Amino acid sequence: MLEQLLMSLKVMVLGMGTVFVSLIALIWVIEITNKVLNMSQQRDKQDINHAQKNPNKAEAVNGNFSESRRDDTIQEDEEEIIAVITAAIAASLNRSTHDIVVRSVKRVPYNTPAWNRVGRNQQIAGRL
Amino acid sequence: MLEQLLMSLKVMVLGMGTVFVSLIALIWVIEITNKVLNMSQQRDKQDINHAQKNPNKAEAVNGNFSESRRDDTIQEDEEEIIAVITAAIAASLNRSTHDIVVRSVKRVPYNTPAWNRVGRNQQIAGRL
Amino acid sequence: MLEQLLMSLKVMVLGMGTVFVSLIALIWVIEITNKVLNMSQQRDKQDINHAQKNPNKAEAVNGNFSESRRDDTIQEDEEEIIAVITAAIAASLNRSTHDIVVRSVKRVPYNTPAWNRVGRNQQIAGRL
Amino acid sequence: MDKPFMEVITGFLSDTGFAQISWQQGIMIIVSFVLLYLAIKKEYEPMLLLPIAFGMLLANLPLAGLNDAPTGVYGEADFQPGGLLYYLYMGVKLGIYPPLIFMGVGAMTDFGPLIANPKSLLLGAAAQVGIFAAFILAILLKFPANVAASIGIIGGADGPTAIFVTSKLAPEYLGAIAVAAYSYMALVPIIQPPIMKALTTKEERQIVMEQLRPVSKLEKIVFPIIVTTLVSLLLPSAAPLLGMLMLGNLFRESLVVDRLSKTAQNELMNIITIFLGVTVGATATAENFLTPDTLKIIGLGLLAFAAGTAGGVILGKVMCKLSGGKINPLIGSAGVSAVPMAARVSQVVGQQENPGNFLLMHAMGPNVAGVIGSAIAAGVFLNLFG
Amino acid sequence: MDKPFMEVITGFLSDTGFAQISWQQGIMIIVSFVLLYLAIKKEYEPMLLLPIAFGMLLANLPLAGLNDAPTGVYGEADFQPGGLLYYLYMGVKLGIYPPLIFMGVGAMTDFGPLIANPKSLLLGAAAQVGIFAAFILAILLKFPANVAASIGIIGGADGPTAIFVTSKLAPEYLGAIAVAAYSYMALVPIIQPPIMKALTTKEERQIVMEQLRPVSKLEKIVFPIIVTTLVSLLLPSAAPLLGMLMLGNLFRESLVVDRLSKTAQNELMNIITIFLGVTVGATATAENFLTPDTLKIIGLGLLAFAAGTAGGVILGKVMCKLSGGKINPLIGSAGVSAVPMAARVSQVVGQQENPGNFLLMHAMGPNVAGVIGSAIAAGVFLNLFG
Amino acid sequence: MDKPFMEVITGFLSDTGFAQISWQQGIMIIVSFVLLYLAIKKEYEPMLLLPIAFGMLLANLPLAGLNDAPTGVYGEADFQPGGLLYYLYMGVKLGIYPPLIFMGVGAMTDFGPLIANPKSLLLGAAAQVGIFAAFILAILLKFPANVAASIGIIGGADGPTAIFVTSKLAPEYLGAIAVAAYSYMALVPIIQPPIMKALTTKEERQIVMEQLRPVSKLEKIVFPIIVTTLVSLLLPSAAPLLGMLMLGNLFRESLVVDRLSKTAQNELMNIITIFLGVTVGATATAENFLTPDTLKIIGLGLLAFAAGTAGGVILGKVMCKLSGGKINPLIGSAGVSAVPMAARVSQVVGQQENPGNFLLMHAMGPNVAGVIGSAIAAGVFLNLFG
């Protein structure tokens, strides 16, 4: 009995020890990462500030990042659209917007029938 | 040949017998269940009638059931909303509503990013 | 080394040969199919032209095809509806329609709760 | 690769399907084209007939090897994996796909009309007579009992049940039986009306039935639990099909696991439908399919549908008499299942006599009862011959 | 079939479940009804408790054979396939389902609040004390170490982790442990508040915490990669659960594989939830479940939850002191995981004292940390007893 | 557990990954980070490269055991289940995943532009020369024929085909070949334009092509049936890939099984993409990946893409001449497949010379023809070396 109690206490110490050691290590790494990333982001920001004064150069320097920023813009746009549609529905229903949420407004999907889209544009262009 | 005919007739009697016995047993059980449930529901209704006169007590007695009733209300609400949206679309299309059915209007999902929702509310509150 | 080169050249000839033979065979078959189908379609068209003068007969002759044509009509209708809804949303958002695409407007699904639908109609009829 | 080049090419050519195809395989390929035509142009149960027909096409292309078993032991050097359809077919062979499809069907089915009028179950029982009539005739045509049972179950007008029973009792007949079952299910609007009209009078067909009582949410929740418990105790061999049907229905009616209900009736069911259809079709190799037995199966299947329809309508007439004319016997034919096609046929035939007659809701009771009835009949066969 | 008819019928009747059911199976069926009631009416974690209860029902219907193993060799003539649940259970037995569910959970989880306040991880660590407290008591109650570990892991308040560990260490206890784990997760709003109030002062509960800093997209992307690498190096046995959790989270945060993220958290997760629930429930046969051990497990499970809650709150108090009153100790209880229920409990208890207090976001940090913590504790047990 | 405590801790520490990691594994972990960066930040085919990179990370964490094979016999007491990725990898090893992905691709592909201009097929054939050029060079670099074939197929610019062939012919190279194939597919917009410009004149690039004729619904339905039958008869070993590609396309074009079409191209494909990506990545252990062969593979892969591009463009120039200048040779480069990226490249390069030139629709013909062509080339290799 006592032996079992001792064994199980050992397991507890080992287990809680492992949990704490792992998670404390994780805290350190998260904080270090945070600092490293913030440093590089601040450098980025400076680059951007600098770049905005020389817009032509910006294109060259931040080429890779421009895409992700475009992404954010799209997302914000979408939120705006959703907000407008929600408001419209709410208005016609005479309700508060807290209650209703338009979950998504989809645009033309980017990946699938890409040539359809262009084809369509072509056909439209052909009729002009 | 005759033997096989006899065998297959036995199978038929046994088979149709099993089918009928099972389904007749099911009829009984459904009818019994129906009666039992109706009895308990009528008792519930009386409770509710009783409760509506003493609203404070109702909360206590029917606590468990209130949730499901709330659910029904939500569903009815949703049907109402769907009806309104359908009518709006139909009006703008100058069509009868028989033809078009808005399949679903989604609210904020309950389960997934619950803290997002609260976080959002917090942020909204923070800006006020 | 030379032997290996020879072997691999054989594989290349065999491989490219198979690819070209298969795909050229495919070209022939597609072109033959195209001609056969076009011939039968033109015959169909003539039938239709003929039939449109005798509408009663048309029903009998083209019974099997009417369904698929009905389908096309529905699809066109749907595109029209989608166009209208898109325009409405775009108008209220004051944007061009190039940007927004209503992906789908769903009708009552055909397969699943067929009896629900009739039941609903019945109930509606019952209230009239 | 050290061989002379011409020999390599000759060897390569002799490996083409053109060099190896038998005339039987040619015929099977044409049969698969006909089935594709029926599935796509005529919309004969396309959800299953299209994959079945394509599987049939793939299985009859010589040397494609999609059905081949593996050789050697997995993980060892000499292992040669089997064909794609060999592996996907395991879900049929092991009896996994049909119960999962039943779960999806359960999640799509509203048993309300049956609960509102439990006597419908009698009509769903009577229509199973087609199964046993076809079984007797198949025995008389010298089919062994296990095959005769698989043929009979075509009369259940329920694809997954037919596939489940046949895969266990007579897998070499799977292709023919599945094709027959789904084809006749698609032909229900053509097979049933003449029988229904021949067996009923104009007055009977005009009977308007009382509106069904509303069914409470609680009854709908309790129903699948009761059916599972009661029927599985009476006939344990029906538990895989009925249990999963009722699990799906409980997902639907409980209203608390909407996610699971939707997945069971949509993505999971679609995935399994694809795998089931293609692999069942792929059992229809020339060797298995191009036999006189297939013609007999097609004949017996038609008879099973007709006898089931008649059984339902006749009990409908009896119940009409006993109820003092309150029951329209036309709803009896819906007892063969083939949900919801058979119920629509009852509706249409009833409306032909009386345009104001709405039988669909009343016919849905026997219709869904027929699914339960067929599953029980399947359980009897599995118990006796499995 | 050559036997006299009466004999056939007698044989048939003796094959019914009614003739074979034991009273223990009857009790188990009633237990399954109670669990169905809790799942549907009381909404106790219905997504898993409903399938578990139905699996329990199916497994205790005599002769239904849904759990039966196959006999013979696949592909040979004498092969008899096993039951549906036998095959679906392989995903549990082989440890496939829980990591895939974790992938879905990862795709649904926002680790932002944890990244914003990494010290939350300490609270998520402290709450794991419940696991080891229950383990010690289980050892003192004479459970073997592998079973005691499986019982302890109930205190992780994390269903898939409990199932993963138990299926590897003590599969015969799977039913009881899964039922206990999910029931207590549903009861978190009842179990935790009294403990939280007993251990904190009114002043502590009123503490309003500072708003969390915003977390950049890049930090959220880097987080799952770091956690996988670091924790898997420290404790390799935690890699299956944590690795898949973090893969799902990377799907979510990377923003470039939206399709995969949605499928992981919806259809794939739903399909596996159905299979997992039903088959785990089906391990709860009368033989396995109706033992005194089950009662002990239920008791120890409750204790584990209570101890974990206390552990989190007590460390919360310590951190409150050390931070000079900036941390509300109520967020410590969220460290048991049970996402997002436990965090909501922190929010509600906090608001009872101070209606303007919004703790939810702050409690989400320890809450998701608790998931990581339990996975690590599970890894320790698997390392020691696996 | 009876051992002295220090010994337990020492044993526990020696079980950590830090104590066991080799420098090769460390390098592989860094390689996986680089691939994650390319997948997420550069969006190099993230749908597959992200799971591949994560699988690589998991497989190189020492002792995590996600790839481990089981020991003992399933169902017996001494059975130790294998790792998650061991089981999921079976779908690759048995050749199940790639054909199912092809089914989804088929359901997403519109073969209309190819049917409207069947001569595109010649360009799709010519671009396969890259496959065989890389094969020859690989042979000269002393690779055995089966490995050389797997390397060559990178030039098919078609991930599932490359994985299918490699998993059958040279599974130990799977990681390197999959990484090369998907990376170069992502790099198509960088690799192709210089070659296209070098091989064409300004006048050729400015050619505006006639609008394609409309393609009827019936032609689109008949097309997948014909391709399956004809090509599978000519080259049976291409049937698994091409047959499933065409089944998916038939789901799409038949318009009667919309449910199946959507599931094939969405949920089913996403689930399999996750499993395929992670397990293929997990074959890239340090032992398999960190060899000089990997560098050679990367070099040969680049060469294969370049040669395929050149082959397509050169045949395009020939066809341009023969047609009297009606065909813009830029559409030839799209024949390498990499749908729809390569077709977009044709469009962009064409527009650079003539802003009013819309080549995309015309390039889609060779582009989808390239998928068929690569599948045929794969069939040749499987026939010769399988």
Ligand code: NA
């Ligand atoms: Na039936």
Ligand code: NA
């Ligand atoms: Na936890």
Ligand code: NA
């Ligand atoms: Na290609």
